[in-house]
Amino acid sequence: MKDSKCLVSCVQAGLGYDNKPILENFNFEVYQGDYVCVAGENGSGKSTLIKTILGLIKPVSGHVELHDTLKNGAVGYLPQQTQVQKHFPASVMEVVMSGFLNSMKGRPYFKAVERKRAVRNLDRMEILNLRNQCYGELSGGQQQRVLLARALCAAEKILVLDEPVTGLDPAAAASLYSILQDLNKEGMAIVMVTHDLRNAVTRAGKILHINEGGYFYGTITEYMESDYSKIFI
Helix, strand or coil: CCCCCEEEEEEEEEEEECCEEEEEEEEEEEECCCEEEEEECCCCCHHHHHHHHCCCCCCCEEEEEECHHHCCCCCEEECCCCHHHHCCCCEHHHHHHHHHHHHHCCCCCCCHHHHHHHHHHHHHCCCHHHCCCEHHHCCHHHHHHHHHHHHHHHCCCEEEEECCCCCCCHHHHHHHHHHHHHHHHCCCEEEEECCCHHHHHHHCCEEEEEECCEEEEEEHHHHHCCCCHHHHC
């Protein structure tokens, strides 16, 4: 990818499974420092896009290119939580350290620099005091901070989040949004799937709205002037 600031580039891409595209002729770019909120109905292609960015599936057609720094899995990912994950029997530190597994390439031990980075990310999330507690015993908001610290251990330049405030109380959701905004100001690109568009339009820089095989991608101002915004707002 020629532009060092362009992290993800989809050009006339068909995204889907088994050679059956859900999205066709899809053009989408994420640059370093972007804050993109992804909206749309269930089944519209949001999860397919995320899996494509993560490198889990390949495009059916067209081109999807990741910056060289992301090709080794250096994308921080915060998935939707399941009930099983919420009761995962591991310490906070163990969960956060697992963010390095993708980059270890079979190495059977963590490096000191990785442990220091994990501690720094826990401190950044203001949960360093919880490092030895069982993850399953934490509140929903605390668990999301742990998972975000884990994602930061994997991330080089971009975080991908799937409905990160689902199930959180308003205070915990506001706190998580504030953390994401701070990370974005520091240069981290944010791609966040959300149904909370009222909050998204006050925080994000761009909106990707997928609907019935079509899509809108542009700035907040452009979105608010489009027909797509009328669906949710």
